[in-house]
Amino acid sequence: MSLPATFQNKVIAITGASRGIGLAVAKYLLARGAAVSMCATSSENLAKALEEIHREFPDAKDRVMTCVVDISKLETVKSWIEQTVAKFGPLDGCCNNAAKEQRKIYPVTELDADYFHDIINVNVCGLFHCLKEEMKAIKDGGSIVNLGSVASNYASAGTAAYITAKHAVLGLTKTAAFEGAPRGIRVNAMCPGTVNTTMMTQSFETAQGDFYLTPDKVPALMQRLAEPEEVAAFIAFLLGDDSRFITKATYYMDGGWLEGNYTS
Ligand SMILES: NC(=O)c1ccc[n+]([C@@H]2O[C@H](COP(=O)([O-])OP(=O)(O)OC[C@H]3O[C@@H](n4cnc5c(N)ncnc54)[C@H](OP(=O)(O)O)[C@@H]3O)[C@@H](O)[C@H]2O)c1
DSSP states (O other): OOOTTTTTTTEEESSSSSSHHHHHHHHHHHHOOOEEEEEEEEEEHHHHHHHHHHHGGGGGGGGGEEEHHHHHHHHHHHHHHHHHHHHHHHHEEEOOOOOOOOOOOOGGGGGGHHHHHHHHIIIIIIIHHHHHHHHHHHEEEEEEEEEOOOGGEEEOOTTTTHHHHHHHHHHHHHHHHHHHHHTTEEEEEEEEEEEESSSHHHHHEEETEOOOOOOOOOOBBSSOOOOHHHHHHHHHHHSSSSGGGSEEEEEEESSSBBOTTTOO
């Protein structure tokens, strides 16, 4: 079955596109005709993702580029956006998806300060760097989607760094929406619950020992992890023209999240 080319001639930049949700977004958009610029910190991970894309989308070779970027470093973000515009032209959309999970689940009193700073640096300062460069390079009428989380609104003991960072995603999203509005640029936040990616399937370190989030422990009405493709479809809706009246909004795709503490 051929899919409608709803992203034909659109240029979309995606951070954290080497695996998980970011890679699923890249594939979803490539299948619908977009040109996609993907970044992540590891060249090996990006090479693997690109190999997968070349295998699954042999006709999309000229519509995809990858770049090693650490979003916590402004200069690398700036250079990536410049390279993207030089290759494909101005941006139509951006998916700010890259983030670091908090794997060490400890109360504030026991959480290492450097560890806290590192997560804030990637998840908050990194998003700021991306918005700073993207909003200069995006066309009037473009769309930006920032990845929040259920942790953008709900809290859980032991996860101060990630919770703080994901709350901040909403602040940056709303501010950018105000600043983009005069040019018709929309900025929204998409907040997943638990998704079947390495971020969720690796162990979390707690004082009581390692903790795994298995489907039976998902605190949501739907007791399973979402698949990255399900999240990608929602992100694509927000990136595309069908959502043209939506901005400064926050959407949750969390299987009906129950407000509890998932570490106990
Ligand atoms: N999975 C979930 O259950 C879940 C739930 C709620 C929200 N989210 C949010 O959804 C987004 C994607 O999550 P995911 O589960 O797909 O994560 P993931 O599987 O861990 O993938 C994260 C991606 O970000 C890249 N990355 C990490 N640090 C980076 C940095 N400093 N600069 C550039 N790229 C970086 C990683 O590649 P490298 O390692 O090669 O850099 C990878 O491509 C995140 O914002 C996350 O917080 C996920």
